[in-house]
Amino acid sequence: MRKFETMLLLSPELAGEARESVLAALLGVIEREGGKLVIADHWGMRDLAYPIKKQNRGYYVRLEYLAPGKLVAELERNIRITEGIFRFVTIKLEQNAEEAANVQQ
Numbered sequence: 135m136r137k138f139e140t141m142l143l144l145s146p147e148l149a150g151e152a153r154e155s156v157l158a159a160l161l162g163v164i165e166r167e168g169g170k171l172v173i174a175d176h177w178g179m180r181d182l183a184y185p186i187k188k189q190n191r192g193y194y195v196r197l198e199y200l201a202p203g204k205l206v207a208e209l210e211r212n213i214r215i216t217e218g219i220f221r222f223v224t225i226k227l228e229q230n231a232e233e234a235a236n237v238q239q
Contacts, residue, residue: 135169135170135201136226136227136229137227137229138198138200138224138225138227139197139198139225140199140209141194141197141222141223142160142195142197142213142221142222143182143186143194143220143222144156144192144193144218145187145189145192145218145219145220146179146189146192146193148193156216156218156219157195159212160209160212160213160216163205163212164197164209167201167202167204167205167209168201168205169200169202169205170199171198172198172199173196174195174198175195175196176193177193177194178193178194179191179193180192186220186221189220192220198227206224
């Protein structure tokens, strides 16, 4: 399994309960497809650099998880059909990124 990170930008109009249900559904996809969540980091409400869908603010969430490659495609498919998510990006993290950072210091 490889380590991935997905950054989500959610609508500021989603209430706390709705936001949590959207995230719970995405975490369910990760578990159902054989992945393991490492961390769900809530960055909170932030100003956007430019308006997206006439909104100037958004709620940021960073998901870090271990997963096989096919899980990413399924997760992104679910993100695309979920209401309330403006933008997302998924990147593959280096296997030993933390060790490499410690060596450089």
